[in-house]
Amino acid sequence: MDTLREIRRSALLAAWFMVLTFPIMVIRVNTITNTIEWRWERLILISVGSFVGSLVWNYFQRRKRAQGGPRPQTADLPADLPADLPAELPATDIGSAPLTPPVEQRTWVDRGLARVGMSRATFRKPAVAVPLIVAALGVAIAYPLVTSLYQTNIMVSALIYVMLALGLNIVIGLGGMLHLGYAAFYAVGAYTYALLNHYFDVGFWVALPIGAAVSMLFGILLAIPVLRLRGDYLAIVTLGFAEIVRIVLTNWSSLTLGPSGIRSINRPTFFGLSLSLSQSINLTYFIALGLVIITIFVVYRLENSRIGRQLVAMGEDDIAARAMGVDTVRAKLTAFALGAVWAGLAGVLFASRTTFINPESFRVWESVLILSMVVLGGMGSIPGVILGALLLILLPEYLRPLSQYRLLVFGALLVIMMVFKPAGLIPKRRRLYRLQPEEIPVPDAGGDS
């Protein structure tokens, strides 16, 4: 019955699409001969396409509904114990229940891993983790040596965006602050290097920390006025800030050379060796790789620290966090400053890679793109954000054969993702703390106070 209804609905939808797209897809006026061409074959294409598309869409929707909601069907799991426990807890009943695994935090990643007999914990075992990391590093290092210059170049830009996305993740994923002006800090980093190089001939390695520091300064400068803002208001102010930075860069021609940009910025150097173009691109790749590894390391440690906890709490409930003694002013400043540091580093690298920058590289679109990476990958989830950044940069590159439909396909993919995986590709999971054995409650134990 259900299938029949679905087919009927899909057929209706297809018919509607045929009507809707009729004027643009079928009729074509030939202005030279003043005749109208009727391209009926396209109508058939659209009807079949939308019919099949609708069927597939419905199938996945149904599957998602079947998976969502309460899912205790998987019998191999210790079930949803917490929800079933009696609502009332006698005060004297201290530590009599075993620690229940938090079933509700399981995502499709965990379910998939469980199907092959693994869990996230598997990857934390050194015996599994070390070879995996070594293999990943090996692939990453071998990459520029075995692929073409073109591929390496794409990968460098992907790595730069991974840095940017991880940096923005500190502000959005952890701190829950909607920051739409991230490209401004990227611009500050890039222009810091470009200007220092243009006027004072400062090299890449010296400019790298300076760019990060200047960008951090701007991060703090922006954070001070927006300390009291949240949500939409914060988004608008940060958006405005990004535009201000871009407009200043465009119009302050005497310093920044205006819209024509700064050209022939030096590429990174390697102990004063003279490098060929391909060597220098490979070097940029390795610098980007190194910076990404440092970024991952630092962001991971920040996330699992007091600062990370403060930021998450602040994002969850600002007022409660303050009432519980969290210095949210300092936490916000820290988040903005740290986020800006990574944007600054990425900016310096970007300027040295392209050897030419102008304000057009730092439009609002850049901020939105980086934001999409964070949201698509899964806010606050480091592997998710990395995956999101790689996908959003590499996908359009590899979709180039589809040339004019590239952005259309890209957009459609994003919509599909958001419908079926609203929490992102790899959703964030809260860290679980392992407690010392003597802290694990034993039956009949009293409180240890």
Add this chain to the structure above:
Amino acid sequence: MILDARGVSMDFGGLRAVDRVDITINEGEIVALIGPNGAGKTTFFNCVTGMYVPTEGTVTIQPPSGSVQDITGLKPNRIAERGLARTFQNIRLFPNMTVLENVMIGRDCRLRSGVFGAIFRDPRTRAEEEQVIHDSYTILRKIGIDRYVNDLAKNLPYGAQRRLEIARALATEPFLLLLDEPAAGMNPQETRSLDELILRLRSEEGLTVFLIEHDMSLVMRLSERIYVMDYGKLIAHGAPQEIKNDPVVIKAYLGEDVSA
């Protein structure tokens, strides 16, 4: 006297939500603040804990082992640092953090590690983190919700969420605990076990408790003194028995026409 609020007033535009309220609390007491809805009880709590800056008046504290300090207009986190911890009328946990992390946030104002400690994870930071986990877990056991340690706060049953709020407040090492309607929405058994918990906190932790509550049976059982507010003003103050029979209080609760 560990809390002394003098002439505290709070105006919102033309509305005077709290009008020259004087409240004092002595060490080791359980004091209740009652009154009809909209009387200004929570607003007064907010003035004391720094969520609002009172329009007039001063709030001073004297911790059991300290000197008198003026805390009027301090930021909420500074007040929490000085030993006043509160819970909220409508539960305000961090829903997507685990129960343990919620309590760890409470410990936050007693921690010192910063960004560089987080990145380099020096021995001092590591020791501090381990201590936090241990302390937080100990508090969870004390409150009796340690079985939920790794669950997300939003998935806890209602009563356990209320308890978690108290646990989180305890984690800040307060000397004065301000509870805003701790028994709201609880069934009679839950309320009774809450009674026990509050009494236990006083006897074992040496806490002083100041609570807003609508559940009169709980107020009468627990509190030694009761303040009554109506329309922003303090209308009565005394021992439970006196308050119970005070015609002014009865009038405030039941209206003009009912004779006592």
